[in-house]
Structures are given as structure tokens and as C-alpha cells.
Amino acid sequence: xxxxxxxxxxxxxxxxxxxxxxxxxxxxxxxxxxxxxxxxxxxxxxxxxxxxxxxxxxxxxxxxxxxxxxxxxxxxxxxxxxxxxxxxxxxxxxxxxxxxxxxxxxxxxxxxxxxxxxxxxxxxxxxxxxxxxxxxxxxxxxxxxxxxxxxxxxxxxxxxxxxxxxxxxxxxxxxxxxxxxxxxxxxxxxxxxxxxxxxxxxxxxxxxxxxxxxxxxxxxxxxxxxxxxxxxxxxxxxxxxxxxxxxxxxxxxxxxxxxxxxxxxxxxxxxxx
Amino acid sequence: xxxxxxxxxxxxxxxxxxxxxxxxxxxxxxxxxxxxxxxxxxxxxxxxxxxxxxxxxxxxxxxxxxxxxxxxxxxxxxxxxxxxxxxxxxxxxxxxxxxxxxxxxxxxxxxxxxxxxxxxxxxxxxxxxxxxxxxxxxxxxxxxxxxxxxxxxxxxxxxxxxxxxxxxxxxxxxxxxxxxxxxxxxxxxxxxxxxxxxxxxxxxxxxxxxxxxxxxxxxxxxxxxxxxxxxxxxxxxxxxxxxxxxxxxxxxxxxxxxxxxxxxxxxxxxxxxxxxxxxxxx
Numbered sequence: 001x002x003x004x005x006x007x008x009x010x011x012x013x014x015x016x017x018x019x020x021x022x023x024x025x026x027x028x029x030x031x032x033x034x035x036x037x038x039x040x041x042x043x044x045x046x047x048x049x050x051x052x053x054x055x056x057x058x059x060x061x062x063x064x065x066x067x068x069x070x071x072x073x074x075x076x077x078x079x080x081x082x083x084x085x086x087x088x089x090x091x092x093x094x095x096x097x098x099x100x101x102x103x104x105x106x107x108x109x110x111x112x113x114x115x116x117x118x119x120x121x122x123x124x125x126x127x128x129x130x131x132x133x134x135x136x137x138x139x140x141x142x143x144x145x146x147x148x149x150x151x152x153x154x155x156x157x158x159x160x161x162x163x164x165x166x167x168x169x170x171x172x173x174x175x176x177x178x179x180x181x182x183x184x185x186x187x188x189x190x191x192x193x194x195x196x197x198x199x200x201x202x203x204x205x206x207x208x209x210x211x212x213x214x215x216x217x218x219x220x221x222x223x224x225x226x227x228x229x230x231x232x233x234x235x236x237x238x239x240x241x242x243x244x245x246x247x248x249x250x251x252x253x254x255x256x257x258x259x260x261x262x263x264x265x266x267x268x269x270x271x272x273x
Numbered sequence: 274x275x276x277x278x279x280x281x282x283x284x285x286x287x288x289x290x291x292x293x294x295x296x297x298x299x300x301x302x303x304x305x306x307x308x309x310x311x312x313x314x315x316x317x318x319x320x321x322x323x324x325x326x327x328x329x330x331x332x333x334x335x336x337x338x339x340x341x342x343x344x345x346x347x348x349x350x351x352x353x354x355x356x357x358x359x360x361x362x363x364x365x366x367x368x369x370x371x372x373x374x375x376x377x378x379x380x381x382x383x384x385x386x387x388x389x390x391x392x393x394x395x396x397x398x399x400x401x402x403x404x405x406x407x408x409x410x411x412x413x414x415x416x417x418x419x420x421x422x423x424x425x426x427x428x429x430x431x432x433x434x435x436x437x438x439x440x441x442x443x444x445x446x447x448x449x450x451x452x453x454x455x456x457x458x459x460x461x462x463x464x465x466x467x468x469x470x471x472x473x474x475x476x477x478x479x480x481x482x483x484x485x486x487x488x489x490x491x492x493x494x495x496x497x498x499x500x501x502x503x504x505x506x507x508x509x510x511x512x513x514x515x516x517x518x519x520x521x522x523x524x525x526x527x528x529x530x531x532x533x534x535x536x537x538x539x540x541x542x543x544x545x546x547x548x549x550x551x552x553x554x555x
Contacts, residue, residue, distance in 0.1 A: 013416065036448045037420030083419055083446070084365065138364050138442075139313035161419075164445040165364065167312045167475050168516035193448045196478055196519060233450035238478055238519040241541035242548065249552055258519055262526035268552060269532060 001027055001062060002048055002156065002187070008056035009043055017043040019211035021057070027155075028185040030178070032198050032219065035208030036233030041191045042083065044208070045158050048189065049078040061156075076105060079154035083161045083191070085145040089133040094125060097133055098148045105152055119147040124173070139165035156187040163194045175201055199223060199237040199256040207232040224254040276437060276469050277301040277324055281338035284319060284328055293319040295493040296338070303436075306463045306470045306483055308501070311490035312514055317473050318364070320490070321439045323347065324471065326355035343436055357386070360430035364441040364473075366422035370414040375406065375425050378414055382433045400432035403458050405451075419446035427455060434466065441473040452479055459483070478518045481505070482540045489515055502537040520544040 002025040009018040017040045025031055033041045046052040047059050050066040059066045082088045091097035098119050102112045120126040123143040133144050142165050163171050182188050198219050206216040215228045224240045243255045255261050282297040294316040301307055309317050322328040329336040330352045340347045343358035363369045372378035379400055383393045401407045404424040414425050423446050444452035460483040462468045474480045487504040489497035491513050497504050504510050505521040520538045538544040
């Protein structure tokens with residue numbers, strides 16, 4: 001469990017990035033952190049694995065304050081996938097990149113080999129095992145970064161903008177995969193701007209603006225409230241936009257899913273004819 | 274008038290065994306707003322690098338076939354000559370920004386063109402304003418957020434007012450409202466100044482309303498090329514795994530159930546208008 005208690009964070013430059021955040025993330029929860037650029041989303045999640053320490057307030061990970069443990073200790077339980085894979089990757093081959101942390105955690109060679117295979121396969125990058133990560137496309141590098149974290153099987157997985165640079169199929173896979181992790185009771189925290197992605201996963205959502213949490217709830221509630229989303233520089237999902245536009249015809253407005261939308265519209269058309 | 278024309282373009286990176294693009298023949302007209310999409314690693318970025326001469330001049334490797342950009346044979350002209358006509362906004366803004374202030378980064382390209390100072394000042398201010406970052410002009414780019422850096426990268430290219438702008442996922446770090454604003458800016462440049470736009474994008478939901486053409490690549494080849502509605506509604510696009518906008522998906526769902534809307538929508542507003550008519554008249 002991650003508990004954030006009255007968290008304030010000010011960067012050395014004087015920028016006050018977080019201003020009084022209170023949040024509890026239960027084990028096995030799937031949370032999407034959304035909001036405008038510069039709202040403090042990345043700053044917030046960097047506190048979850050101790051990369052940043054609070055200026056005021058505290059973060060407890062499984063009851064232990066992040067002030068009291070090193071990033072290395074926290075990392076075993078909390079994996080962090082950076083927004084920009086280039087901030088994370090450094091090895092000469094994809095395979096070595098994935099094995100690196102496993103070696104650092106002191107796993108046996110046989111386990112490392114097995115975990116590397118598993119992660120390569122999972123993220124669909126087996127064909128690049130001997131390739132330099134820097135030869136790969138942005139989307140592929142992103143998957144290498146993700147594989148290298150998942151390989152050591154942390155309990156909490158934080159992903160900063162995982163869908164950037166991913167094509168549609170990879171995004172679908174990523175979604176299946178996140179839902180699967182979540183079904184295995186892993187805690188998943190995703191920072192994202194990708195409204196359609198969130199609409200398909202329907203996780204718990206918090207919206208941030210100017211260093212504060214301005215709304216929280218399930219995606220279906222949050223993303224379909226035009227006032228709330230505007231406050232966080234979000235645009236409602238396309239399907240929601242249609243229903244908001246047609247609200248005067250007595251159609252429901254809390255619709256984010258294309259299947260549900262088509263069911264409602266078909267029902268309405270049959271009623272009429 | 275064609276502004277980019279390639280014939281049987283095949284390129285292999287140094288040390289690679291297979292070509293990244295194979296026999297690409299494509300014509301892009303002056304004033305087009307093209308979305309270039311397709312699965313990761315399909316050759317989109319490579320093709321863009323050919324359009325501005327980074328291939329073959331910077332990457333070396335082996336380039337076969339012909340390519341003419343803004344009347345220049347890419348093989349026979351240096352990158353700086355091509356750069357006057359083609360601006361490229363990188364996928365990752367950090368690869369592009371280097372100066373100590375946003376303003377200096379935006380002015381850099383103009384300094385290289387030896388533009389007079391007053392004109393340069395005007396251009397820089399205009400570009401900063403268009404990209405919505407006037408207030409960041411004195412800040413060091415490396416201290417900015419990913420989304421802000423992305424705007425700086427766009428402003429640097431905007432300032433040069435090139436005939437062709439290539440943008441490789443230029444809004445990936447931006448929040449949806451920010452992304453929409455950038456697409457509106459790009460669309461304005463396209464409509465008002467007639468700048469040809471090539472936008473590499475996976476998130477078609479936001480961008481497709483501005484484009485007049487969609488080109489889909491797969492395994493180094495161009496496999497679809499045409500009007501957005503036609504492409505999004507094609508079976509092939511679905512099979513390749515193009516991110517078909519949700520509104521087009523809704524159209525397809527309704528069609529399976531016997532409801533034929535009068536056209537394939539690409540925006541929520543358009544969909545709502547069509548549905549309103551159906552729901553009222555049925």
C-alpha cells in the first residue's frame with residue numbers, strides 16, 4: 001500500500017511542484033494519474049520509489065517512510081518505467097539491459113536467464129536481444145525499458161506515459177498486459193495523457209492541476225464530466241464527446257465505451273422505428 | 274504540384290542486413306496535410322529522414338532509387354541546402370534542443386540563414402507565440418517538462434517557416450488540450466501559409482480531422498494511401514493494426530447491426546450531427 005500524506009515538494013529552482021497531496025493506493029489497485037503538463041504528475045510518482053523525497057509531508061510504502069530507505073531498497077518492490085526510455089537505457093544489448101537489474105539484485109544466473117527470456121517474449125522484442133537499444137525505434141526502446149523493470153517482478157509498477165510512441169497493436173497488448181498484471185494483484189500506476197487508453201482500461205483516475213489533485217474516481221465518472229476534465233486540460237474520449245453533444249436528445253452522457261455506445265444508439269433507433 | 278517525389282526508394286542502415294524501407298514510390302503535393310502512420314518499426318521515421326536529407330548524408334548506409342524534395346535531388350544537395358525547405362521536429366525533443374535559453378534555440382536556425390536582427394526578433398517572437406511558450410523564452414530548455422520541450426522544438430522549426438514541415442509524433446508528451454492546440458497551429462500553417470505538413474502519428478483520434486491524406490506503412494512499404502475516411506474504414510487498415518478513431522469504430526459497429534450512416538465520420542462533432550439527424554427522423 002502507498003500512502004501519501006500532505007505531500008509538498010519544491011524543486012531546488014524554487015518551483016513548487018506539489019502542494020498538499022493526500023492519496024492512498026491500495027495493493028492491487030490500478031490507478032491512472034492524468035492532468036495538464038506541469039501539473040506535477042511525474043513529480044508525484046517519483047516519490048513512490050523514493051527518487052524524490054518530500055519537502056514536507058510523507059510517503060509510506062507498505063508502512064515504511066521513503067525517507068528511511070534507499071531507492072535501491074525500494075526498487076525491489078516498486079519498479080519505475082521512465083517517460084523517456086533514454087533516461088533509463090544504457091547497455092550494449094537489449095538482453096544485457098534486461099539482465100542488469102536482476103544481476104544487481106543478486107538473482108542466480110539460471111533465474112536471470114529465465115526472467116530475461118520471459119520479459120523479451122512478453123514485450124515482443126526477442127528478435128532484438130542482441131541489438132543495441134539505441135538502434136531501436138522510440139516505441140521499441142520504450143518496450144525494452146518496460147521489459148527491464150518487469151523482469152524482476154516488482155509488486156508495484158509505475159509507468160510514466162507508457163503509450164507514447166506505441167502503435168495501436170502494441171497499445172492493445174500493453175493494455176491487456178496491464179490488466180493481466182492487475183489481475184495478478186500487482187499495483188499499477190500509470191501517468192498518461194492518453195484519454196482513449198484510459199477509457200478502454202477504465203481504472204481509478206486522479207486528475208491533477210497545479211500541484212494538487214482536483215478530482216478522483218473511476219474513469220467512467222471522471223472522463224465524462226466536461227467541467228472536471230477541462231480543469232485538467234483533458235479532452236473527453238471521442239465517444240463521450242458524441243454523447244455530450246447529443247445530451248438534449250435524452251441520451252446518457254456517462255459513456256466511454258464504443259460497444260456500450262453502439263448498444264444504446266441501436267436501442268434508441270429500434271424504439272423509434 | 275509535387276513537392277516530394279520518390280521512386281523505388283530503398284534504404285539500408287549501415288551494418289543492417291535488411292532494408293528499412295523498400296521500393297517506396299510516393300508523391301506528396303504542395304499544400305498536403307499528410308498523416309504518416311503504421312506499426313512501430315515500419316519505416317516511417319526512416320522515410321522522413323530521407324525527406325530532409327539526413328539519409329543519406331548523415332546516416333550513410335545504402336540508398337537506392339530517386340528522391341526529389343522541393344525541386345532538389347536529395348543525393349546531390351547538402352543537408353543545409355535541403356534544410357532551408359524542410360523542417361523536422363524530432364520525436365524526442367531532447368535530441369533537438371541544445372541552447373541555453375528557449376529563445377536562443379528558436380533563433381539558432383535563423384542565425385544560420387544570416388537573417389537581419391529585427392526580422393529575426395519578429396520571427397522568434399511569432400514562433401514562440403504560435404507555440405504558446407512566449408513566457409518561457411528566457412528559460413533553459415533542459416529544465417522544462419517534456420511537453421514544454423516539445424513546444425520549443427516546434428517553435429524552432431516554425432521560426433524558419435519551411436515549405437515542408439515534418440513532425441514525428443510532435444505532441445506525444447503534451448496533454449490533450451495542449452496537443453489539440455498544436456494541431457490547430459499546424460493546421461493554420463498549412464491553410465494560411467500553404468506549408469506542406471507530414472505528421473507521423475499513432476494517435477489518429479486527435480489528428481485526423483486536419484489531414485487530407487493518410488499514408489500507412491508496413492514492413493518498409495507504403496500499403497495504403499488516400500483520403501482519411503476511406504483509409505480508416507478499410508479492412509486492410511484494421512488488419513495492419515492502424516489506430517482507427519473511436520468514432521469510425523462506432524460507425525462500423527452500427528453498420529454491422531444494419532445501421533448505415535450516410536458517411537464515415539472522423540470527428541465526434543460530425544458523428545453527433547449525423548446521429549442527430551437519424552435519431553430525429555427515424
